[in-house]
Amino acid sequence: MQSTWKPSQLCLKEFVAGDHLSPTRAEGEPSVTQRVPAARRSPTEQPMNNSASDLSTSVTTEAFAELWSAWLKIKHCLAQLDDEQLWNRPDDDSNSIANLLLHLRGNLTQWIISGFGRAPDTRDRPREFTERGPVPRDALIAGLEETIESAKRTLKSLDSAELVRRRRIQGFDVPGTQAIFETVAHFRGHTQEIVHMTRRLLRHSYKFDFIPQTPEQGSPQDGLDA
Structure with missing residues (x-):
């Protein structure tokens, strides 16, 4: 009898839960690793005993790496600005850079630190945009960097079960992975x-913060501006 299994039936939960039978895979269906014939797998594609742990570690590690990379770009900008420029608003309907720093701190705290139960949710979102300061630049930098470090500790503490468990954050019911991906984005x-x-x-x-030095990196060639 031909199998009725279809690739579309595979979901993230099975990857995280491992190859044991789960509600997403009926008895007799091939497991994640069994779906690729052994003879066609490379040595690095052999079944992993700790797939759930490996996947959760990869997700949280990459999430923090993205946050930190973005933070370095922000710090590069802040180093070139004085306090007045940080609080500059093009008009009353626009935000200042300082307001965005407060907003990032509030969002990261609510969605990662509080969202995964590591701290109570005391966010005052409207104030992130109405604040006129001026809060000194050093205080803004220290506050956001401290929050990023706290988010790192939270991410490192998560296991696969927490990544798939749904939770309510800012009025939305989302799985842990979605909370992480949306926060990073x-x-x-x-x-x-x-x-x-x-x-x-x-x-x-x-x-x-980056100027191409070679053609491979994208620098101009033959006197032409690339």
């Missing part, structure tokens, strides 16, 4: 906004 998005705002404020005096 949110942080990255505002990072690019801060870079753009810094370039607008500094114009030609803005210092880039």
